[in-house]
Amino acid sequence: xxxxxxxAIAATALPTAALxxxxxxxxxxxxxxxxxxxxxxxxxxxxxGPRLAGTEAEARARAWAVKKLAALGFSNVRNEPFPxxxxxxxxxxxxxxxxxxxxxxxxxxxNSGATxxxxxxxxxxxxxxxxxxxxxxxxxxxxxxxxxSHSMTRTQDGxxxxxxxAVRRSGPATASRKGAAAILIRSVGTDYHRNPHAGxxxxxxxxxxxxxxxxxxxxxxxxxxxxxxxxxxxVKLTLTPRQIGTTQSGNVIAEVPGSDPAxxxxxxxxxxxxxxxxxxxxxxxxxxxxxxxxxxxxxxxGQPRRTIRILWAGAEExxxxxGTAYFEKHKVERHAAAAExxxxxxxxxRVDFKFPAAAKPVADRVATALSPLxxxxxxxxxxxxxxxxxxxxxxxxxxxxxxxxTRYFDLHHTPDDTLDKVxxxxxxxxxxxxxxxxxxxxxxxxxxxxxx
Amino acid sequence: xxxxxxxAIAATALPTAALxxxxxxxxxxxxxxxxxxxxxxxxxxxxxGPRLAGTEAEARARAWAVKKLAALGFSNVRNEPFPxxxxxxxxxxxxxxxxxxxxxxxxxxxNSGATxxxxxxxxxxxxxxxxxxxxxxxxxxxxxxxxxSHSMTRTQDGxxxxxxxAVRRSGPATASRKGAAAILIRSVGTDYHRNPHAGxxxxxxxxxxxxxxxxxxxxxxxxxxxxxxxxxxxVKLTLTPRQIGTTQSGNVIAEVPGSDPAxxxxxxxxxxxxxxxxxxxxxxxxxxxxxxxxxxxxxxxGQPRRTIRILWAGAEExxxxxGTAYFEKHKVERHAAAAExxxxxxxxxRVDFKFPAAAKPVADRVATALSPLxxxxxxxxxxxxxxxxxxxxxxxxxxxxxxxxTRYFDLHHTPDDTLDKVxxxxxxxxxxxxxxxxxxxxxxxxxxxxxx
Numbered sequence: 053x054x055x056x057x058x059x060a061i062a063a064t065a066l067p068t069a070a071l072x073x074x075x076x077x078x079x080x081x082x083x084x085x086x087x088x089x090x091x092x093x094x095x096x097x098x099x100x101g102p103r104l105a106g107t108e109a110e111a112r113a114r115a116w117a118v119k120k121l122a123a124l125g126f127s128n129v130r131n132e133p134f135p136x137x138x139x140x141x142x143x144x145x146x147x148x149x150x151x152x153x154x155x156x157x158x159x160x161x162x163n164s165g166a167t168x169x170x171x172x173x174x175x176x177x178x179x180x181x182x183x184x185x186x187x188x189x190x191x192x193x194x195x196x197x198x199x200x201s202h203s204m205t206r207t208q209d210g211x212x213x214x215x216x217x218a219v220r221r222s223g224p225a226t227a228s229r230k231g232a233a234a235i236l237i238r239s240v241g242t243d244y245h246r247n248p249h250a251g252x253x254x255x256x257x258x259x260x261x262x263x264x265x266x267x268x269x270x271x272x273x274x275x276x277x278x279x280x281x282x283x284x285x286x287v288k289l290t291l292t293p294r295q296i297g298t299t300q301s302g303n304v305i306a307e308v309p310g311s312d313p314a315x316x317x318x319x320x321x322x323x324x325x326x327x328x329x330x331x332x333x334x335x336x337x338x339x340x341x342x343x344x345x346x347x348x349x350x351x352x353x354g355q356p357r358r359t360i361r362i363l364w365a366g367a368e369e370x371x372x373x374x375g376t377a378y379f380e381k382h383k384v385e386r387h388a389a390a391a392e393x394x395x396x397x398x399x400x401x402r403v404d405f406k407f408p409a410a411a412k413p414v415a416d417r418v419a420t421a422l423s424p425l426x427x428x429x430x431x432x433x434x435x436x437x438x439x440x441x442x443x444x445x446x447x448x449x450x451x452x453x454x455x456x457x458t459r460y461f462d463l464h465h466t467p468d469d470t471l472d473k474v475x476x477x478x479x480x481x482x483x484x485x486x487x488x489x490x491x492x493x494x495x496x497x498x499x500x501x502x503x504x
Numbered sequence: 505x506x507x508x509x510x511x512a513i514a515a516t517a518l519p520t521a522a523l524x525x526x527x528x529x530x531x532x533x534x535x536x537x538x539x540x541x542x543x544x545x546x547x548x549x550x551x552x553g554p555r556l557a558g559t560e561a562e563a564r565a566r567a568w569a570v571k572k573l574a575a576l577g578f579s580n581v582r583n584e585p586f587p588x589x590x591x592x593x594x595x596x597x598x599x600x601x602x603x604x605x606x607x608x609x610x611x612x613x614x615n616s617g618a619t620x621x622x623x624x625x626x627x628x629x630x631x632x633x634x635x636x637x638x639x640x641x642x643x644x645x646x647x648x649x650x651x652x653s654h655s656m657t658r659t660q661d662g663x664x665x666x667x668x669x670a671v672r673r674s675g676p677a678t679a680s681r682k683g684a685a686a687i688l689i690r691s692v693g694t695d696y697h698r699n700p701h702a703g704x705x706x707x708x709x710x711x712x713x714x715x716x717x718x719x720x721x722x723x724x725x726x727x728x729x730x731x732x733x734x735x736x737x738x739v740k741l742t743l744t745p746r747q748i749g750t751t752q753s754g755n756v757i758a759e760v761p762g763s764d765p766a767x768x769x770x771x772x773x774x775x776x777x778x779x780x781x782x783x784x785x786x787x788x789x790x791x792x793x794x795x796x797x798x799x800x801x802x803x804x805x806g807q808p809r810r811t812i813r814i815l816w817a818g819a820e821e822x823x824x825x826x827g828t829a830y831f832e833k834h835k836v837e838r839h840a841a842a843a844e845x846x847x848x849x850x851x852x853x854r855v856d857f858k859f860p861a862a863a864k865p866v867a868d869r870v871a872t873a874l875s876p877l878x879x880x881x882x883x884x885x886x887x888x889x890x891x892x893x894x895x896x897x898x899x900x901x902x903x904x905x906x907x908x909x910t911r912y913f914d915l916h917h918t919p920d921d922t923l924d925k926v927x928x929x930x931x932x933x934x935x936x937x938x939x940x941x942x943x944x945x946x947x948x949x950x951x952x953x954x955x956x
Contacts, residue, residue: 094729098730099733101605101606101726102607109606153561154552154561154783155553157919244920246918247697273923273924331606466698468698468722470696471722471725473696
């Protein structure tokens, strides 16, 4: 609210108030004092907490979101529900029985099978990476528990998630095909805390879901040391997650109506659901705070040419169900551009575009407006982010405002993803960047988007 | 083993081999390549893991210790058993029921009472610090759960543990006296991970033990935010720890016999037990590694004048039962000096003494030998460390080799106290300092100790 008042004072002070308000540079600099993004991030994480897709907690989060977006003054605020198949966590324990009895810390992967409440006792077979698991002869793991490691390291762009995340995405199905009774993986993460990283896995049709869980890095290295002593390692694994059938999720949508409906919609997205272990501050309450704060700043500065649509997607973590539902329902509408904030809350350092040649001047102006924030243009084609990637793949111009991911995979999908991890100063830099981008893109006179 | 061979080569190369071997500076520098301390730390944490006092895991740790100390070539290796009353952890859960339903992470304090397996539902009453709890009128907490915060910060000397640790040590008894049904505290720690800090509390005779638990810092601040929204906060607390009666603990002892029995014993201590949430690498496997590696280096260099006695104390965490048992059994013996390593494995930066005036030249020579390691003399009187403090208080000269505690209370009593936290380079600096200290003190010609 403080910033809104500052904007109002600025509007009074300047003779060319209306023009000044939509000047990307002025809006950008005012956004460096933003408090809206923090207010939203603090609100969701405090008043809802964890909000696993398809659960009652996610439904409460949607109600919170509708109320908040309406209170902020947006138009056409609504929930667009969709059904989904929902998995929920149960008990989870791992005990080394021999040769060195001790408990280890782990968490079940989304879609993991269950051991039953009495647990599963079996011998561990160690694989240093996914390729080694893939090379194991069929049937060689029968009755055993595969334990698969990897070598992911921190990078600023977070790009190692693609390569090393495969151990979580496809490792369990691979182990199941080879007859394993269960699989343990080293968490797809980079921190040395006793917080395992959750995340979804997939068992394609015909592949039996087996119990699948991630050990924290300290626990994975402990189990590696135990294995490397050379004696057979026997463990007892207890995981009791359940598939609870079809429940409801939904996308929450709000708009800043534009003056030129034919100019298409600028879609700015985040996701409202979180994994269940933390309160989803970095992933992705902050993303919702950032895009919403930026859209409000544009709204408060005067009606933009293009409609800005805010999408707080449901059920991203468990399979981008919200993004898919949005695409199916809205792909017939004209989308001028799409972007998502879903990589934490640290400083944006790079911007990538996937723009048609005719719109190159728009991208150039965005890059110029971002430069004072320490953001340089990259060479990758933008993918848009999970919930808008189908739109971008279908030809809608995409923009990636790339956040510093150096510590993202310390927190990603862990109990540690909590509000205290959000740095208000870096959060404001994000809002400034999104505000500048929206000021340019929503008001660009050039045509944007495939349908125009 | 590598270092032992280096020492052997040095002995061959130097004409005055025997003297060179007990030169504190040469022994100190050779210890900067130590691998014994790491080997012990890695061994205890990997092959035993958590080892709560009085449990079967601690008994396995004693057996491991006796075997290891004998294999290293020490004399008079033995276990000195003692009985103790033992408390063990049970289930632990906290759910906010209203106004913002969500789970929070916590752990029971040692000696906590139990809620029963069905849990306890009650309203939370917030106190910003222990003084505020103490000021609450008697009876005002009847049927309520007290929630007490504090403001501990990181310090290099760890000194804030004294002041802010009071919330854990005496807060539960204070809350019980005022009629509280249970107490929650902000963990006595400095890290923002979802790892609550365990630790003992006390209920004096006549004060009913109530359920008492610590929230991780992110959880404590979440509960504070929820409380500060101004609505009544109702929670469900489930803690099922148990007092299991009298079991056995023990002190493991080993010696390097000296050439002059009348010169007294130099006691170097650590503790073998750990809290149950982590593997006790920092607290205190590393301490056992450090003092033992240093004693072995002195032993390998030739018989010292004074007997060096190594004490791996049992049951330190839960009430210094091992240190007390040692004092009662051995106080009649001549102790020339006593010191303990029990503050992690980071670099030693200061040395304090509590020496009689006649022994000042010995302290001076120790300080001189430590100086090249970046260690300066402090002005505090040494207390010796928990397991030797009774000896030092009784007049035995004490030495404190102060470790950098900046991150100690990030890890202290948490699940995060694991091997990966030990920096091998800083661990070796510790060994070098203890080796230099022992080389001076064990061989000093001056009289040391009250009984001489």
